[in-house]
Amino acid sequence: MKEDIMKKRIAILTCFQDFNPGYSLTGIVSDQVRMLREHDHETHLFVCSVFNDKEFPAPKEAIMHKSIPFAHLIDYDSVSKITADHKDIVYETKKVLIKELEDIDIVFTHDFVFTGWNLPYYEGMRQASPFLPNVKWLHWIHSIPSRMSDWWNINNLSDNHKLVYPNATDKLLVAEQYRGEVKRVRHIHHIKDLRTWFDFGENTCNFIKRYPAMMQAEIIQVYPASVDRLSAKRVKEVIMIFAAMKRMGASVCLVIASQWATGKKQKEDTDVYKKFASSEGLLVDEEFIFTHDFDPKYEVGIPKQMLRELLLCSNVFIYPTREETFGLVLPEACLLGVLPVLNASLDMMREIGGGIGIYHDFGSNRRQHSVPDEKRYYKDIAMITLGRIRENESVMAKTFHRLNYNWDNLYEREYLPVFGESELWGK
Structure with missing residues (x-):
């Protein structure tokens, strides 16, 4: 089983337009890419279609997909308020994901299920998911859920989807905010490895x-x-x-x-x-x-x-x-x-x-x-x-x-067990 898990193809979905190191999330994603490649996973990194890597390039270890549709985003507070233009982004995102995730085993998303800014991408992902029945989804949340947004409902997604939070202490809070049970939440701590932190x-x-x-x-x-x-x-x-x-x-x-x-x-x-x-x-x-x-x-x-x-x-x-x-x-x-x-x-x-x-x-x-x-x-x-x-x-x-x-410890103790148990999701 572990040998098969080690060969899983993994995609990381972002809407980054560059890899500005001043944005902490780019560092989190970079560390994930490095960890996954060090452990022999084929790793695909999805970024915005207008991604510019001249000043702040993406991690060289990843297979790049500049395919997440570009949009001038707004901070939505309700699904019902998605504009006509952004409904087009929902549709384009759905098409891209159905096409490009067909051979992927596990998908990481970062704040797609959380922020109002990413709501069109969340909706595109949600609508694409039924067409990708073999894909397992891990949705990272990077801020404390402090309000009740109407799309925060893990029950709107199949059992192939799990929420990921960077500490175990607040798992119950996350589950409650997403109107679900604790069993739909995984905790995976962030990587902070001497090798990357000190270059x-x-x-x-x-x-x-x-x-x-x-x-x-x-x-x-x-x-x-x-x-x-x-x-x-x-x-x-x-x-x-x-x-x-x-x-x-x-x-x-x-x-x-x-x-x-x-x-x-x-x-x-x-x-x-x-x-x-x-x-x-x-x-x-x-x-x-x-x-x-x-x-x-x-x-x-x-x-x-x-x-x-x-x-x-x-x-x-x-x-x-x-x-x-x-x-x-x-x-x-x-x-x-x-x-x-x-x-x-x-x-x-x-x-x-x-x-x-x-x-x-x-x-x-x-x-x-x-x-x-x-x-x-x-x-x-x-x-x-x-x-x-x-x-x-x-x-x-x-x-x-x-x-x-360090990435080796977190991979063995937290990532790999989740990859293993994901084999049973949806069954």
């Missing part, structure tokens, strides 16, 4: 696609380190802390942004760390990753833009380095919203870190530090780190939104 580059997006834990894990760190200095950066200690957090039930991802990884000796060094991570219970190439394994061209380091974008996904920066004069990686990480866990054995660390974060003794080139039970010590640090992350509202807000509103 991630293609290489970063491909990296996340290969290593999905970069978006889906609760605890993420990106640790820039030269491969000939992994011991000085104490990568093994960071591995032990991450492994302990995993054993406590957290999902984790530790990425070593490796540099200068050339030559036989360095390769052997990275294999040692992979074996150690595996022995600690981390899945290599899933939860413990070297960036140079993603692409050989990154053996000398990943580009600054890619490093910055990966750091945006992270929420902790454990930095037990043995020696440092300043440590540029610390402000680079902190500027992007992480909880710093720093080395109290390096006196300069409190100066550079501003005394902010968690400080533990890891030892340094000037100060020895030994513990009787290394495993227990790093487990304690892991417990403290995990507890502080979960009590830090700023870090947890960033983590919550990354985890919940």
Whole structure:
């Protein structure tokens, strides 16, 4: 069943005349197009017949249909007031949809069933629907229904039609305003994905696609380190802390942004760390990753833009380095919203870190530090780190939104189940 669902052809109906980014709905539609194409759906985007893409082009991933009839619209308050000119638009819309949606499986509409401005398009869609018995319809509503418009009646549409609202809290309100039952309403949260919100580059997006834990894990760190200095950066200690957090039930991802990884000796060094991570219970190439394994061209380091974008996904920066004069990686990480866990054995660390974060003794080139039970010590640090992350509202807000509103999570948790159950609508 899921394989068939993955192949569904989907159309998104709008009456956009351009994709002006100042209009929030264009961003919502763009994110839907990107999500659907990332998950291999044939995606058709319908826009106004006079659509102009010179200044604000449409998403390149969609198959474009410049076929929604153009009209000088007005904000209707009743179906009975549709003018003669707009009745022609109703008829033209009906004809277009019957012809161009014949091979479509699921249709998204945006505010077609809601605003008075779109009433002629709603009527055209409603009249076309009986001629498209195999099409399933999802009608997004983007504002709070606060009045009783006479076309707000879900019972005027067949069971193949469902209303979609971006929160679950107000589902009953939506059902009541549309004179229907809650079972005719679905909630699907809006996408707000780091990859599109921050315009991630293609290489970063491909990296996340290969290593999905970069978006889906609760605890993420990106640790820039030269491969000939992994011991000085104490990568093994960071591995032990991450492994302990995993054993406590957290999902984790530790990425070593490796540099200068050339030559036989360095390769052997990275294999040692992979074996150690595996022995600690981390899945290599899933939860413990070297960036140079993603692409050989990154053996000398990943580009600054890619490093910055990966750091945006992270929420902790454990930095037990043995020696440092300043440590540029610390402000680079902190500027992007992480909880710093720093080395109290390096006196300069409190100066550079501003005394902010968690400080533990890891030892340094000037100060020895030994513990009787290394495993227990790093487990304690892991417990403290995990507890502080979960009590830090700023870090947890960033983590919550990354985890919940990325397009992969929403597709799997909210879109795909609706696509699946739509097979039973109207039966």
